[in-house]
Amino acid sequence: xxxxxxxxxxxxxxxxxxxxxxxxxxxRSGRRTAVAVAGVLALVxxxxxxLAGTGxxxxxxxxxxxxxxxxxxxxxSAPYLMPEDNSxxxxxxxxxxxxxxxxxxxxxxxxxGCSPAWGGTSSIDTDTTMPAVIQTIRAKGxxxxxxxxxxxxxxxxxxxxxxxxxAAGYQKVIxxxxxxxxxxxxxxxxxxxxxxxxxxxxxxxxxxxxxxGLYISITTAGTSAGTGWFGQQMLNEAKSQGxxxxxxxxxxxxxxxxxxxxxxxxxxxxxxxxxxTFGWTEANAYAHEGVSLMNGRTDAAEYFRQAxxxxxxxxxTAHKLARYTYWSVNRDRQCPGxxxxxxSGSCSSVAQNDWDFTKYTVKFAGATPPTSPSTPPTSPPPTSPGTCADPAWSAATTYxxxxxxxxxxxxxxxxxxxxxxxxxxxxxxGVWSDDxxx
Numbered sequence: 001x002x003x004x005x006x007x008x009x010x011x012x013x014x015x016x017x018x019x020x021x022x023x024x025x026x027x028r029s030g031r032r033t034a035v036a037v038a039g040v041l042a043l044v045x046x047x048x049x050x051l052a053g054t055g056x057x058x059x060x061x062x063x064x065x066x067x068x069x070x071x072x073x074x075x076x077s078a079p080y081l082m083p084e085d086n087s088x089x090x091x092x093x094x095x096x097x098x099x100x101x102x103x104x105x106x107x108x109x110x111x112x113g114c115s116p117a118w119g120g121t122s123s124i125d126t127d128t129t130m131p132a133v134i135q136t137i138r139a140k141g142x143x144x145x146x147x148x149x150x151x152x153x154x155x156x157x158x159x160x161x162x163x164x165x166x167a168a169g170y171q172k173v174i175x176x177x178x179x180x181x182x183x184x185x186x187x188x189x190x191x192x193x194x195x196x197x198x199x200x201x202x203x204x205x206x207x208x209x210x211x212x213g214l215y216i217s218i219t220t221a222g223t224s225a226g227t228g229w230f231g232q233q234m235l236n237e238a239k240s241q242g243x244x245x246x247x248x249x250x251x252x253x254x255x256x257x258x259x260x261x262x263x264x265x266x267x268x269x270x271x272x273x274x275x276x277t278f279g280w281t282e283a284n285a286y287a288h289e290g291v292s293l294m295n296g297r298t299d300a301a302e303y304f305r306q307a308x309x310x311x312x313x314x315x316x317t318a319h320k321l322a323r324y325t326y327w328s329v330n331r332d333r334q335c336p337g338x339x340x341x342x343x344s345g346s347c348s349s350v351a352q353n354d355w356d357f358t359k360y361t362v363k364f365a366g367a368t369p370p371t372s373p374s375t376p377p378t379s380p381p382p383t384s385p386g387t388c389a390d391p392a393w394s395a396a397t398t399y400x401x402x403x404x405x406x407x408x409x410x411x412x413x414x415x416x417x418x419x420x421x422x423x424x425x426x427x428x429x430g431v432w433s434d435d436x437x438x
Contacts, residue, residue, distance in 0.1 A: 070101055070102055070142070070143045070180075072181075072215050072246065073364075073365045073366055074101045074142075074143070074365050075145050075180070075181040075215045075217075076215075076217075076246075076322060076323040076324065076325070076365070077100075077102065077323070077324055077325060077361040077362065077364045077365040078100075078102035078103050078104040078181070078325060078361070079100070079103060079104060079325050079326050079328065079332075079357075079358055079361050080103075080105075080106050080147065080292075080325065080326070080327045080329065081104065081105055081106070081328060081329040081330065082105075082106050082107075082328060082330050082345075083105065083129055083130060083133045084118055084122065084129050084130070085119065085330075085345070086328070086331070086345035087330060087345075088330060089329060089330065089332075089333070091103060091133055091136055091137050091329075092136050092137070094355055094358060095137070095140050095142060096370075097354065097355050097370065098355045098358045098359050098362050098369050098370070099359075099368070099369045099370055100142075100358050100362050100365075101141065101142040101365070102137075102142055102143050102144060102145065102365075103137060103142070103144050103145075103329065104144070104145050104146070104147050104183055104325060105130060105133070105134075105144050105145070105147065106146075106150060106185075106328070107119065107147050107148065107149060107153070107185065108124075108146060108147070108148040108149075108156075108170075108173055109148075109149070109150075109153040109154055109156075110153075110154045110155060110156045110158065110159040110160070110169070111123055112154075114156060114159050114160035114161070114165055114166075114168075114169050116148075116156060116169050116170070116172055116173050119153070120153050120154055124172065124177075130177070131177070134177055143180065143181075144177070144179070144181075145179065145215065146173055146177065146179055146181075146183070147182075147183040147184075147219070148170060148173070148182065148184055149184060149185040149186055149187060149190065149200075150187055151187045151188060152187075152188070152189075155190045155196065155200070156169045156199075157190055157193075157196040157197065157199040157200035157203070158190055158193060158199075160199060160203075162202075163199050163201075163202025163203050163205070163206060164202075164203075164206065165199075166199040166200060166202070167202070167203035167204075167206035167207055167210075170182065170203055170207055171207065171210070171211075174207070174211060174214070179214070180213065180214065180215060181214065181215035181216075181217075182207065182214065182216055182217075183216075183217045183218075183219055184200055184203075184204055184216065184217070184218050184219070184245075185219040185220075186218065186220045187219075187220065187221060188221075191220060191221075191230045191231070191233075191234055192230055194237075197233065197234050197237050198237060201234070201237045201238050201241055201243055202241060202243075204216055204218070204243060205241055205242070208243070208245075215246050216245040216246050217246055217247050217249055217290060217323055218234075218245045218247070218248050218249065219249045219250075219251065219290075219292050220234060220248070220249070220250060220251070221250065221255070222250030222251045222252035222253070222270070222291075223252075223255050224255065224257070224262065224265070224266055224269075225266075225269055226250065226266055226267075226268075226269035226270030226271075226272065226273045227250055227270055227273060232273065232277070235248070235273070235274070235277045235278075236277065239277060239278060244278075244288070245288075246288075246322060247288055247290040247321075247323045248270075248288060248289060248290065249289070249290030249291060249292045249323050249325070250266065250270050250289075250290075250291060250292070251291075251292045251293070251294070252266040252267065252291065252293070253293065253294045253298045253300070253302055254294070254298050254299050254302070255300070256300070256302075257302055259304075259308055260304070260307070260308035260309075260311035260312050260315075261311070263291070263304075264311065264312060264315045267289065267291055267312075267315065267319075267321070270289060271285045271286055271289055271319075272285075274288060274289060283320070286320055286321055286322075287322055288322055289321050289322060289323075290321055290322050290323025290324065290325070291312060291316060291323065291324055291325075292325050292326060292327065293309065293325070293326040293327070294326060294327050295309070295326050295327070295328075295332060295348050295350075296331060296347075296348025296349045296350040296357075297340065297342075297343055297348065297349035297436075298343075299343060299433060299434070300433075300434045301343075301410075301434055301436035301437065303349075305350050305351075305352075306352065306356050306357070306360075309357055309360045312324070313363060316364060317364065324361060324364040325361055326357055326360075326361065328345075329355075329358055330345060330346055331344065331345065331346065331347055331348045332348065332352075332354065332357045333346075333347050333348065333352070333355070334347060334348065334350070334351060334354075335347035335348070335349055339351050342436065343435070343436065387438060388406030388409065388411060388438035389406075389438070390404040390406040390411050390412075390438075391404075391405060391406065392405065392406055392407065393406065393407040393422075393423055395422075398418075399414045399418050404435075405423065405432075406438060407422075407423040409437055409438050410423070410434055410435070410436065411435040411436065411437075411438055412433060412434055412435060413432070413433050413435055414432060414433075
């Protein structure tokens, strides 16, 4: 996501707010987490006066005034950015340092009553942070896409009731921000709900019809088999509705992936799924396939470093994939202090220079990142499992959401109620989330 991230990714820290987790929305530990209310209030309080009128200006702008008419290659390479959470970086500074022109702003959820809101809390009707960020990016010749959904939280597909109502909710977002691209991130728990997926795919089809030229990506969980059972059901739903997006992207992480070779293998298998489902040739399937990565340490304590991103980029360009992105720009910097302090939504937990990972998405777009002298990243010291602070898992104990245990020198937390479910055997779709070695 990516478990859909789990994005965006994880839950990039999604779902219930956890330290530095990406919130409801992609991803993961960073990957997709709901916007922290305290962070939003601080941002709004600090910049309200300067931002006054920005939202109105964006809403009033016509399609010809919004964005710069970027090519789809930029929307296909847009990395995820959360301007309201996880110590957001300055988008303008990232653009200057990397050459990136587009960003995937995350995430839109349902505030209640089929009402789109950032992180499910900041209504688009009163939001001032996002219009200011969008205006800054567009003023520098760039543009944005918006990601809806992600891991955890209440999604419009769940709350709006019908494809038409869901599409109307998303249309408000498109109109408000004059969007030319949108990402529909289908992850847990929504994509386990067939009615919600019917609404989401139906809404995407309606948006595609009503907004000619709108770039639409569908992002979902990746597994070692390509995607899981729910991912296949989502593809079947799209086939039944006669809907084809610009790409279907999987998130090959948080599922026991070991390096880039496991990720490219998943992409090959997902390509075969697309061929079988839609009757496409191998080349046509790759032309509708994308990948959404997670940089650094994932929620499942996997590690993807610069070399892994390069390997997947080489695969993506060689096979002419339709999309190559990652979660998230907020995490595209080395953590202060220890290189690997654990999972974070605002740094990668691996050795790197600022914006190393964003430079790979720039390359996928076909541009050459600017070069500048930099200090080589410091390699992390070798680590070994320590003493587990959490109580040992017991088959006889009933655990509820948030319960923490240790098992085989790893720490886990329960995502929901469970009894007698072995943490190491629960896998990508199970109840236990691996928080890493003790």
